[in-house]
Amino acid sequence: MSTESLSSTEKPVKFVSGITVRLVGDSGDGMQLLGQQLTNTSALLGNDVATFPDFPAEIRAPRGTRAGVSGFQVQFASHEVHTPGDTLDALVAMNPAALVTNLADLPKGGLLIVNEDSFEEKDLKLAKLNTSPLEDPSMENYRLIKVPMTRLTKEAVAEFGLGSKDADRCKNFFAMGLVYWLYGRNMDATLRFIHGKFGAGKSVIADANEKALRSGWAFGETIEALGHSYNVEAAKLTPGTYRNIMGNQALAWGLLAAAQRSGKEVFYASYPITPASDILHELARYKNFGVCTFQAEDEIAAVCAAIGAAYGGQMGVTTSSGPGIALKTEAMGLAIMLELPLLVIDVQRGGPSTGLPTKTEQADLLQVMFGRNGEAPLPVLAARSPGDCFEIVQEAWMLATQLMLPVVVLSDGYIANGAEPWLIPDVSKLSPIKIEHPQGNNNPNGPFKPYLRNELLARPWAIPGTPGLMHRVGGIEKEDGTGNISYDPENHQKMVNIRAQKVANAAKLLPPQQVLGPQSGELLVLSWGGTYGACLTAVQQAQEAGRSVALAHVRYLNPFPSNLGEIISRYEKVLIPELNMGQLRMLIRSRYLVDAVGYNKVKGKPFTVTELFEKICEMTKSAHRPNAVSTK
């Protein structure tokens, strides 16, 4: 079978500007893989893409049940997109449980493709259904395409002599082939993937999966129910070379870049936890970059090992999610006292306690701000998108080393597992992060003073192995300058003030807050973290609808950018949408005494653009035109 025979369709092609597809099935059905392939292929075709993987915490929840449904939503478009899309153009459901738990998001007239072979009585029973949803009169609302995927796949791969189970496993590629035909997706990248993944030693599996993919494509071409296919042209992105990148991957790569820029090697210590573990997996692959990964016995050991490495002069990093950050709390306070550079990365998930391990939330902001004993501030930065994770960890490392303190980076499950096109940076143009380890004694009249400070109040990072600079650090309050144990009341006040001022000094090293839209007006939307895409899109839509609204997306949550208060004062109202019950709002209200309004949701899902757009419209007058002046 040649690629040429399937590379173009005989049927008419309808060009559209964007498509949102959700693929849903059992958690063992390979929906995540299917979604990643569709994303990658669309990105390679030059579309802008945004994704939303949504899967259960259980590895294999009972088959066919509603609890076991795993989904992957992707929007690909010929224009910039910042969210995976509010409403679906197409829903592909591999079983009844997947269908009934997702149908609400498919609007009337939407395309619904189902594997009709999995709507037998036993399947309905597993989904707790008495009658088949396919027989329901409401199905008339959708363009329902019933495909006997299981049977067709088995027939297609019969020639390879696979067992029944292995043959059945190929059906996700059959579904993929059909989707690829429908949206004019080129199969080359996925074929490369199939042969790369299954090629070695078991090429029959690879061949069978290829056959299933091609059969799905041919099925689309053949059946009369699908009169035409769609296509989405390339988006006009900034010129350059792109690749698709996921948040946790970008974060790992950002750490590699930060290490190279500062002439350090990454010492990465962590304990497995969803949704941060992929950072460990990713970094463990890059030992040839000098990366040392240490899977510690627990969260506390992980952060403490990173502190040990920092004392030794290396780039100490630990990552976790909310429950693990809670355990690291005391050690983070130690790093504040030792005044050592350290990165603590929190990939947030639904809480409290174990909460919703695989679902997204932004509810750890106050934990990382205040969750330590004593007066223990530290800088907090938040990534806004998968690609931004690459940038933000480098900024965090710059702060940590220039100020000698631990820095927290917030990501979340949505960013961690989401993907977007990433403009590949020119590594030769990455600027160095300057780090000095003193070689000589800074005290002509006695022993080395480990807490003698520079103009930013940072202490010298003297490391073991340096003759003459032996010194002891510890969690007990220290005398400024000498670092000796001190219980002196005046000294304690002074040290608390210094540690706070060091954090405040971070604002001097960071860019000022930018505003998108009018520089003054009726409403300012203040957003942070992974809700950037939805907030940006909603604000842009509201601006187009004539509302007086601007967006300030805050990447630096502690300290706030020095111009933030002044920006806030130029708007009549402030709206702070958050996937928590109002944590940034609490900080903004207390800091700037502004009556900010919240839009809050904790359902384990990202915001839809529509709900934010409606909230913005509710808070603004329709007659307003946006001010002429606007900056990016």
Place this chain on the structure above:
Amino acid sequence: MSTALNVLKADDFASDQDVRWCPGCGDYSILAQMKKVLPEIGIPPEQTVFISGIGCSSRFPYYVNTYGVHSIHGRAPAVATGLKLSRPDLSVWVITGDGDALSIGGNHFIHLLRRNVDLNIVLFNNRIYGLTKGQYSPTSVEGQITKSTPMGVVDHPLNPISIAIGAEATFIARSVDSNIKHLATVLKRAAAHRGTSFVEVYQNCNVFNDGAFSYAQDKATRDDTTIELEHGKPMIFGKNRDKGIRLNGLSLEVVDLADGKVKEDDLLFHDEQADPVLVYLLSRMRHPAFPEPIGVFRNVVHETFEEAVRGQIDQAVSQRGKGDLQKLFNSGDTWTVKA
């Protein structure tokens, strides 16, 4: 470089800080022996790091003029592991106590031992919480009256040596604070071992648990209540060296050598490379039924953790070449958007 100038003395390791342990505390003796043996070990102060947790013993790093970290309760093994992994060139000591290592830090303690990180851990066992003023610890004996157990301790105590052999530590030893010659020898042997060296030191807290180890400390009794382990030698003890330890099935027993019925050859010969089962049996020898062994229980050589970890890094570099960021970023599927 003149070697004559580089001969290290105890003073080279003395810091300028006032030592703030209670007068008469056993910690002074351990500090003195450490300062005595450090120059003999010959590693310069700038290459040496002491890491401690929380407790009386954990103030130790302030009193030696090396690099040091006084960390948080129970976590010194984790801090030390991170330091040693990233800086294998350094000589690292962990100073801890019975509460620090076996209660709040129990998890880190066993994982340090099983990984065999090349560092030395000295556990000051005084069977009490001293710094918090007298609560019972995981090594306090059953029935012990303390501030938190006015009617006596009901917990069964942990045996540090048994825990260490359970975690398959490669070097396990015990000494006594007042037995300064023995202590110095054990510390030196610990330092010489490649891998995790674990040393339990019986240490008297004269304020909150005075005399807990007097049987092992007093010159009058210690020859009968302790037995010095010597590699390759029969296990003989007693002021008159007239008692021995014999293996009987899966148990140890005290035998009398005086009447000549039992010969030296019938005794258990100490073997530092013996099966862990035997080390475990030795760890169970408790006063007063048995003399308590002091010296080196076990000394075997395994690959160290940092050798294995750094070895994989070196292997990755030699197999795949030094990592190239630009190549990594451009790997896999990419596409170009033209201007």
